[in-house]
Amino acid sequence: MTEPVRVRFAPSPTGKPHVGNIRTAMYDWIFARHTGGKFILRIEDTDVARKKEGALEAIMESLKWLGLDWDEGPEVGGDYGPYFQSQRLELYQKAAKKLVEKGNAYYCYCSPERLEALRKEQEARKLQTGYDRFCRNLSPQERAAKEAAGIKPVVRFKVPEQGQTRFHDLIYGDVVFENSIIDDFVMLKSDGYPTYHLASVVDDHTMKISHVIRDEGWLSSAPRHLLMYKALGYEPPLYVHHPVIVGADRAKLSKRHGAVALLDFRDMGYLPETMFNFLTLIGWSLDDKTEIMTRQQIVENFSIERMGKTGAFFNMEKLDWMNGVYIRGLTIDDLSEKLLPFLDKYLPPEVKRPLDVNYVRQIVPLIRERINTLKDAAAYAEFFFVDKLEHDASKFTDKKTNAETALTALKSAEEILSSLDSFDCDQLENTLRRLAEKLGVKAGQLFNVLRVATTARDATPPLFETMAVLGKERCMKRIKAAISRLGNNRDS
């Protein structure tokens, strides 16, 4: 095996690719980069009915967002194109014809209705389902009659009735199938389009694909492909089937498990480096402890031998944690930049746009270790942006602090703070600690009351930094509002 490594990601354009598909693309890409091989993007658009508008764009956008650049494929071209199967029909038709001529395939005129009835009956009698080879040995006259009737045939592969097909999968090891349980599958549909089986075999061969990396669901159709390679006289590629990502019910991940498209994760505020790292780790590990890895580290250390065989659950809690780790690793400027569109989208409409980047930059250090996604920021930092706060009176009091104390503290704070000329952290701290002492309350009690007054929250970034960013004017306004809120509350 001295052939250069060429791997392909071959999605069909039926929607936004979900994390499972994309993980396959990642393994392709990582393996290609690790070996210095080529990563090819090929579009399997042979099902006219399932093709979806915008799907191709979503595929490319997903790959680009994760930084998976392809060496050949749409937009970039390549020596083995075209890279859309719908533009390669002739190739498949020629291959099918060749197999018919060689006696490895035949035309089938069975109607969908007959096939449907056949399957129903097989199921009812609990028999092995599959085509009954009705057209396998049609006489020339019978064929001519069907043709004359205007029936458009499909081409079926003539599967040997005896023997076994075996192959070595790089992850699953040796796998053996009895040929007798494989039915004569359709290679070429009556509309002239190939099925996946034919198209992928022809393309993988003509595109000189060295390793077929795909999910485990394909394991059971691999023997069909091997049989075709043999009949066509092609050298088969190496197979690397990998386990799938499963949902909470352990079933293969799909739309019904909720938000699973990669781009949805982008929109929820996960970073591409998080997704790359996290997705790699579902089914592959470097060693017994390394978890946070750069793309470079992953590429350098990746090996198929260290991929697992077990379907894995997509653990959202761990994803959140990891995204937090990556967020905290960003510089203030970088994070501010990334946060801007999310703040713009999720902050209440009354907040004036455009947002001030410099102001955001001041806030970022305060919320950085408190958010796990970019989207979290808006809800977390809302009080930094809105004009009017809704104070919840009950938040001012706790076991240690009653309403009386809170009100007194606020009034004293208002007085002393209004005399301050600047609102920097040190000065605020000095002033307020002294005030607490004077009032005979714990510093924390006073801080908490002021926290609620200035933010309307009981969980915020550190008080002095927060107040400093908010600025004197806004703080004083809010403290006054809090005083009247508390006063009114007590009177009523």
Place this chain on the structure above:
RNA sequence: GCCCCCAUCGUCUAGAGGCCUAGGACGGCGGCCUUUCAAGCCGUAAACAUGGAUUCGAAUUCCAUUGGGGGCACCA
């Protein structure tokens, strides 16, 4: 029904016969730090599906069983 694949803490995993009284991470719990919330740090509970076989010795090998997943389309 037939065929294929899989099986270590709740979850993701390390483990390729003795290093395992099974390691790490997320989550949980407890603590430290602390003006709240986080972050950080420390600690803790928590798993080899079951039964045989091989071996001086098995999470690691083999065979059953059980459980789970996938396939059996003119879809990929």
